[in-house]
Amino acid sequence: MLVKIFGSAIHGVSAQTITIEVNVDQGVGYHLVGLADIAIKESSFRISAALKNVGYKLPGKKITINMAPADLRKEGSAYDLSIAIGILAASDQIKAENLGDYIIMGELSLDGGLQPLKGILPIAIKAREEGFKGIILPKQNTKEAAIVDSLEVYGVDNIKEVIDFFNEGKPLERTVIDTRKEFQDKINFFPFDFSEVKGQENAKRAMEVAAAGGHNIIIIGPPGSGKTMLAKRLPSILPPLTLKEALETTKIHSVAGKMGTNTSLLTVRPFRAPHHTISDVALVGGGSYPQPGEISLAHNGVLFLDEMPEFKRTVLEVMRQPLEDREVTISRARFSVNYPASFMLVASMNPSPSGYFPDDPNNTSSVFEMQRYMNKLSGPLLDRIDIHVEVQKVEFDLLTDKRKGETSLTIRERVLKAREAQTERYKDLEINYNAQMGPKEIEKYCQLDEVSQNLIKVAMEKLGLSARAYDRILKVARTIADIEQSETINSSHIGEAIQYRSLDREFWNA
Template identity: 75%
Template sequence: MLVKVYGKAIQGISARKITVEVNIENGVGYHLVGLPDNAIKESSHRISAALKNVGYKLPGKKITINMAPADLRKEGSAYDLTIAIGILAANKNIKTDDLDRYIIMGELSLDGGLQSLKGVLPIAIQASKEGFKGIIIPQQNAREAAIVDTLDVHGVANISEVIEFFDKKKPLAKTKCDLLREFQKEIVNFPFDFNEVKGQETAKRALEIAAAGGHNILLIGSPGSGKTMLAKRLPSILPPLNIEEALETTKIHSVAGKIEGNGSIITSRPFRSPHHSISDVALVGGGSYPQPGEISLAHNGVLFLDEMPEFKRSVLEVMRQPLEDRYVSISRAKFSVNYPASFMLVASMNPSPSGYFPDDPNNTSSMTEMQRYMSKISGPLLDRIDLHIEVSKVGFEQLSTKRKGEASSVIRQRVLHARTIQSERFKATTINSNAQMGPKEIEQFCILDKASLKLIKSAMEKLNLSARAYDRIIKVARSIADLESAHQISSLHISEAIQYRSLDRAFWRV
């Protein structure tokens, strides 16, 4: 008898339908075709043990299993349950009335239990689009899939529950998720607050501007000046994720297997802080079967590179294209996948190998050593960082004061106001923030008066700025103006934006 059971294969952050065709006839042998990998080929042993431990067994006949489309490589152990149910149905051990209405996936343990899967959310979204009634998956993943409220989501702990369900002996419970309540439950809970930061008013102002416009920022300062402390508090002033951003972010983390426990939707912007020993592939994504890297896991959030010059230069250089295009394309011989990578880059570094500025008594580095140290970060990459901020040491008086600084909630309100202005400005486009503006948008929304043009011309000549740096200054000035609710960019906004280009100054280029 021939039966068809349906599963899904993950491609990028989307899913593609896989039809598992099981045919049982007289003869001997177990034949699995359709480009399965080793994990799927080994499934026969898991399936045999699991069925035996719940009171069934593999039929002693010729079993042929085809995973269509046959030209698409299938990977992982998530098809165990799909194949097992197909074998039982083809052997007439269970009824087949509703098999074609469900996506069935899960890795089997030898006792018939089910292990959690990766990529459940994109699977559920695609299943709903294709008109399936429901999805049967491990109970660990049920809350994640239940975000899709147009689908019956059944989380199961053992294959025996699935068998009883199709035999009409016992219904499966449906998992429900109140998306709005889940989304709002922890949307404003942050472990860090800017009121804990003593001093550093210039750096806090720069981070506020960066948050207002979604700009990349580099913090330069000696050890202990507070660079990491400031960076970790940036998410507390960023605008909250909207539903679309949250779903897209959750899909990426789901594909990467980063949804913890019985989690559902990601409610706060990601903050990723990879170690400087990270490889190129781990940062941008890839592998024999591509997986999202750190820059995609930071999508709609923050990627923090602490001690940036300590990263391998090749690792830093692979970020150049994603910083511009806001996605990363990973190509292989037979296919390619695109992962979103729209993140704020926040980086920190010391000004010299010894860790100190040239005018600091503790500095032991020569100018040559400083230049060699700075050259670890290429000019094209620095060009893509909008704000370069020198973070000075905090004095004793500031450290010892009991007075709290400005709270993140207060700063966040100003950032939200600026983002609201930008939402209205870009409502007819796909742009979300000033940092994403292209030449056309800059020409349309960033009109400069004569004084501003004269000022930026002078800066370009003195600092030898590139065309990209010119655009970045204007975009930062636009964000400064938005924080002040100013319709027109003034020379004051341009002047402040130029001040945030520390590494373009002669001091760093001598």
């Protein structure tokens, strides 16, 4: 008897429905075809033990299983439950009338229990798109799948529950989640707040400007000056995720297996901080079986590179294309996948190998050592970072001051007003905020009066600013003007923007 049952395969951050055809006929043997990997081929041993332990068995006949489309590679152990139910239906051990109404996925334990899976959200979205009535999967994944409306989500602990559902009509427990309520309840939860940062008012202002315009930022300062503390609090002042962005972000984390069992939807912008020993593949994604890298896990959020010069140069250079295109393409001989990678880059670094500025008595680095240290960061990479800000160590009086600083909520309100101005300005364009402006937009929206033009000219000549700093200064000045709700850019906006180009000065490039 031939039976068709449906599963799903992940390709990039999307899913594709897989038709699993199971035929039980006269003869002996177990044949699995359709470009399945080793984990799927090993499923016969797990299925045999699981069925025996719940009172069923593999039929002593010829079992042929085809996974279509046959030219698409299938990976992992998530098809155990699908194949097992298909074999039982094809051998008349259970009824098969309603099998085609559901996507059925799950990894079997030897006792018939089910293990959680990766990539459930895109699978559920695809199931709804293709008109399936529901999805049956391990109970640990139900909250994640249930955020998809108009799809019945059933979680099970053991294959026996699925058998009884089809064979005896025994109901399964359905999981229902109010997605919008879940989203709204958690959208403003942040573990860190800017009010906890002592001193560093200049750096806090720079972080506000970066958040308001979507600018990449690098913080330069000695050890213990609060660089990491500032970076961790950046998500708390960024605009809240929209529901669409939350679903995009959750899909990526789902495919990567980074969702917790009790998490249904990511409601705050991600903050990723990889260690400096990370490989280029782990950062941008890839591998024999491609997976999203850290830059994709930071999509719609923040990627923090602590002590940036300590990262391998090859690792840093692979970020250049994703920083411009806001996506990364992983190509293999037979296929390619695209992962979104629209993130804010926040980096930190010491000003020298010893960790201190040249005028600090603790600095023991020579000019040559400092220059070699700085040369680890290439010009093209720094060209993609709009704001460079220096921070000094915090004085004792500020450190022991009991007064709280400005809260993240207050700063966020100004950021939101600035973003609203940018949304209105670029409503007919393909960009969303100032950091994405190209030469045409800069020429149109960053016009300067004579005083401002003279100021930036003097800065270029006297401070030794590089030519690439010119456009960055204009972009940042436009953001500062937006924070102050100013239609035009004036000399005070230009002056502040010039302060945020530390690494372009002759002091660093001598």
